[in-house]
Amino acid sequence: MDSPAIAIRDLTRRFGQFVAVDDITFSVAQGQFFGFLGPNGAGKSTTIKMLTGLLAPTSGQMELIGLDFATHPLEIKRQIGVVPEGLALFGRLTAWEYLRFVGRMYGLDGPTTNRRAEELLDFMTLADEPKKLVTDFSHGMQKKLALAAAVIHAPRVLFLDEPFEGVDAVAAGTLKAMLQRMIERGATIFLTSHVLEIVERLCSHVAIIHHGRLVANGSLDELRAGVAAEIAATGERLTLEQIFLRIVGAAGPEAHQEALQELSWLA
Amino acid sequence: MAGLTGSPRDQNSLFRGGLASPLSRAQYAALIWVQRRIFLNSLRTMRGSFELGARILTGFIFFAIALGPGFGMGFGAYEGAVHGRPLAIAILLWVLCAVWQGFSAVAPALAGQNPDLSYLLRFPVSLGSWVLLYLVYGIMAPSTLIGLIWAASIGIGLTIARPDLLGWTALTLALVVLFNVLLSRTILAWVERWMAQRRTREIATAVLLFVGLGAQALNPAFHHYGHHWPASHGAAHLSHRIWEAQAAFPPGMAAEALALPLRHKGGGALPLGGLALYTAGVTGLLLVRLRSESRGENFSEVRREPAARTRRRARPRFEFSGPVAAVFEKDLRYLLRSGPMLYNLAAPLVMVFLFSGLYGSGTAAGGFRHAYALPTALIWAFLGLTRIVSNSFGAEGQGMQFYYLSPTPLRLVMLGKNALHVLLFLVEAAVITGVVLYRVGPPKPSIAAATIAWLLCALPLDLAAANVLSVLMPYRASAVRMRGAQGGMGNGLLSMLAQAGIVALGAIVIAPCSLLGHPWLATPILLALALVSLVVYARVLARIDGMMQGRRETVLLEVAKTPAAS
Numbered sequence: 048m049d050s051p052a053i054a055i056r057d058l059t060r061r062f063g064q065f066v067a068v069d070d071i072t073f074s075v076a077q078g079q080f081f082g083f084l085g086p087n088g089a090g091k092s093t094t095i096k097m098l099t100g101l102l103a104p105t106s107g108q109m110e111l112i113g114l115d116f117a118t119h120p121l122e123i124k125r126q127i128g129v130v131p132e133g134l135a136l137f138g139r140l141t142a143w144e145y146l147r148f149v150g151r152m153y154g155l156d157g158p159t160t161n162r163r164a165e166e167l168l169d170f171m172t173l174a175d176e177p178k179k180l181v182t183d184f185s186h187g188m189q190k191k192l193a194l195a196a197a198v199i200h201a202p203r204v205l206f207l208d209e210p211f212e213g214v215d216a217v218a219a220g221t222l223k224a225m226l227q228r229m230i231e232r233g234a235t236i237f238l239t240s241h242v243l244e245i246v247e248r249l250c251s252h253v254a255i256i257h258h259g260r261l262v263a264n265g266s267l268d269e270l271r272a273g274v275a276a277e278i279a280a281t282g283e284r285l286t287l288e289q290i291f292l293r294i295v296g297a298a299g300p301e302a303h304q305e306a307l308q309e310l311s312w313l314a
Numbered sequence: 315m316a317g318l319t320g321s322p323r324d325q326n327s328l329f330r331g332g333l334a335s336p337l338s339r340a341q342y343a344a345l346i347w348v349q350r351r352i353f354l355n356s357l358r359t360m361r362g363s364f365e366l367g368a369r370i371l372t373g374f375i376f377f378a379i380a381l382g383p384g385f386g387m388g389f390g391a392y393e394g395a396v397h398g399r400p401l402a403i404a405i406l407l408w409v410l411c412a413v414w415q416g417f418s419a420v421a422p423a424l425a426g427q428n429p430d431l432s433y434l435l436r437f438p439v440s441l442g443s444w445v446l447l448y449l450v451y452g453i454m455a456p457s458t459l460i461g462l463i464w465a466a467s468i469g470i471g472l473t474i475a476r477p478d479l480l481g482w483t484a485l486t487l488a489l490v491v492l493f494n495v496l497l498s499r500t501i502l503a504w505v506e507r508w509m510a511q512r513r514t515r516e517i518a519t520a521v522l523l524f525v526g527l528g529a530q531a532l533n534p535a536f537h538h539y540g541h542h543w544p545a546s547h548g549a550a551h552l553s554h555r556i557w558e559a560q561a562a563f564p565p566g567m568a569a570e571a572l573a574l575p576l577r578h579k580g581g582g583a584l585p586l587g588g589l590a591l592y593t594a595g596v597t598g599l600l601l602v603r604l605r606s607e608s609r610g611e612n613f614s615e616v617r618r619e620p621a622a623r624t625r626r627r628a629r630p631r632f633e634f635s636g637p638v639a640a641v642f643e644k645d646l647r648y649l650l651r652s653g654p655m656l657y658n659l660a661a662p663l664v665m666v667f668l669f670s671g672l673y674g675s676g677t678a679a680g681g682f683r684h685a686y687a688l689p690t691a692l693i694w695a696f697l698g699l700t701r702i703v704s705n706s707f708g709a710e711g712q713g714m715q716f717y718y719l720s721p722t723p724l725r726l727v728m729l730g731k732n733a734l735h736v737l738l739f740l741v742e743a744a745v746i747t748g749v750v751l752y753r754v755g756p757p758k759p760s761i762a763a764a765t766i767a768w769l770l771c772a773l774p775l776d777l778a779a780a781n782v783l784s785v786l787m788p789y790r791a792s793a794v795r796m797r798g799a800q801g802g803m804g805n806g807l808l809s810m811l812a813q814a815g816i817v818a819l820g821a822i823v824i825a826p827c828s829l830l831g832h833p834w835l836a837t838p839i840l841l842a843l844a845l846v847s848l849v850v851y852a853r854v855l856a857r858i859d860g861m862m863q864g865r866r867e868t869v870l871l872e873v874a875k876t877p878a879a880s
């Protein structure tokens with residue numbers, strides 16, 4: 048049996064007294080489209096940063112594609128692609144220059160880098176303005192470029208932190224098709240997003256983190272089964288958003304109205 | 315409709331008035347408060363405390379540097395007033411203005427003296443307040459400290475000679491100070507604008523070179539006539555013309571305004587009015603620039619580019635694979651697109667252009683300077699690289715994350731950056747050598763050999779020290795604006811101390827060998843030290859990965875995050 052694409056054991060990250068990620072354990076099978084959800088400040092980005100080498104864990108173990116991150120960081124980095132929170136773009140390069148740079152940093156030879164860069168720019172519809180600097184791109188264009196850079200070396204595991212935020216509907220459809228194709232070819236995708244409809248449509252498995260602790264993990268059907276009693280009571284099939292709100296214990300619309308009363312200038 | 319209560323629309327009185335309106339006063343108070351909080355919060359870290367120490371130390375150094383010439387200026391002004399020599403006062407004021415403007419032009423390149431206030435523009439800050447804040451923040455610079463000390467010294471000297479003219483002297487010198495503050499800020503604001511666009515960057519570079527070459531042409535004449543001013547009719551006519559011409563410029567007008575009452579003559583108000591007109595003109599230029607900035611001026615390059623016709627881009631003629639070449643190429647592109655970085659490189663060259671005349675003096679000290687013109691001038695090549703080399707990751711912004719995400723060992727990233735640093739140093743050194751050869755002539759073979767050996771020793775040592783500083787004390791540097799961020803002072807001070815040590819090392823070897831009559835002995839000693847410095851460089855490079863991984867959170871925090879205020 049193949050080793051999991053991602054295996055985390057007892058992963059913890061503290062910032063002084065604050066525990067951002069608290070002893071979480073889970074694994075992601077190869078070829079899985081995995082959604083990693085949580086409210087703001089729950090520990091999603093901290094977890095991704097640890098999994099991609101941007102942040103050292105306080106304790107715990109991380110294995111990617113069967114390799115321990117602590118002992119094989121460079122081998123792992125060769126096999127993963129990342130669209131991080133800050134996109135990690137170099138603003139004073141053009142899109143093509145940036146992709147050429149990234150390809151060579153991942154060890155691709157010049158001709159391969161050039162060919163893939165041009166294909167990706169065409170695919171992402173970024174090829175029309177070859178002299179425009181990345182810093183002058185719209186946020187959506189920057190997102191597409193970051194995604195192109197994340198896949199230029201054909202990674203086996205792809206980490207995406209809010210990849211569709213600011214991307215127009217047409218481009219989002221194209222990107223989703225590309226991600227589905229990557230899954231079909233055996234890649235693993237680890238996705239975080241606040242747009243739960245997208246996660247529900249794309250991901251086969253979901254984990255939810257809340258206050259740094261893993262509070263749910265499994266397929267969508269397994270998560271639905273976790274709140275089975277409520278399904279029986281209402282007789283409807285819960286959406287991921289409803290599951291998420293129930294699991295993290297978020298307030299409903301009535302509570303929002305009550306909270307609004309506390310804003311004196313909006314009363 | 316109920317509407318929003320307590321919104322700014324209900325408080326129109328806040329927006330009435332100008333610089334002293336209630337809103338402006340509230341904003342000044344908020345800024346003072348936030349600066350105080352930033353200062354206090356910065357002291358929580360070791361680095362913040364070090365930064366404060368570096369600022370205090372730098373202040374003391376500049377104060378000490380300014381004090382000696384300040385005494386001289388005071389004495390010169392006293393002598394000029396007592397013996398009725400308006401030329402002496404004019405020379406003092408010209409020196410004051412030249413040093414003030416020269417230093418404020420070079421300071422951002424060397425020490426990041428120019429805080430970024432653009433973050434204020436998201437708030438309802440009036441143009442008047444914006445200009446005022448721009449000036450107030452600019453005043454807190456070493457050039458102002460030096461200028462104020464010298465202006466005060468001149469004032470004290472004149473007042474001791476003629477106490478009855480205290481008021482007039484104070485008024486004139488206050489206007490001189492105001493003019494210089496405004497001029498230095500105006501020059502910086504406009505240079506920053508010109509450097510932001512490719513076309514204007516090229517024009518600005520050409521102007522800088524033209525000014526530098528012009529100084530080359532003028533320097534020999536001034537230095538020749540300065541020591542052996544011929545008594546011929548032509549020379550006397552020339553000096554008279556120069557004296558007349560300088561009176562039409564601000565330092566000359568200020569000198570005239572001070573000198574006329576000293577000689578019990580009236581009409582001092584006329585040159586003072588001229589100086590006021592110059593000040594108003596400079597203020598107008600500054601207002602034009604800051605008004606554009608306050609309206610959200612676009613500092614990007616792309617708008618001026620012609621619409622692209624071709625979708626495919628030309629492949630580079632020479633293509634090198636591998637991460638070192640990729641980093642080299644990427645940093646070279648960054649450099650060519652960054653006005654501030656080019657300015658950092660060019661500013662010390664201009665200083666070499668300006669001061670190269672000193673090397674040609676015929677006095678004993680001049681003879682020493684003449685003999686060692688090449689190695690002393692090459693020190694400027696190191697200074698030109700200071701801000702780029704000792705903060706290698708400063709301009710990466712969010713791209714810094716990529717280095718940690720990529721599978722490339724960080725020592726290779728640093729090697730690629732250092733390769734570009736070496737190239738830049740060689741270009742700077744070549745230009746400086748050209749200037750020295752043109753102005754002074756070729757050095758003695760023994761001096762030339764020792765200089766080359768010293769460079770072989772100094773460059774790896776400088777890069778090793780700079781690499782450590784880049785990791786231990788990085789700070790975010792704008793590739794577009796010539797404004798430093800917090801952390802630049804400590805980094806700049808330490809890198810200059812390292813460079814001072816490297817220069818001292820060369821002097822310690824070369825000077826005794828020359829004094830003992832064995833100048834050739836310096837070369838093998840320095841070559842042996844070069845081997846040691848190469849080993850030091852290699853060992854530092856080998857440890858870069860460990861150092862950067864150990865400090866990745868700090869490095870990412872300092873370089874990749876946009877500061878809320880600086």
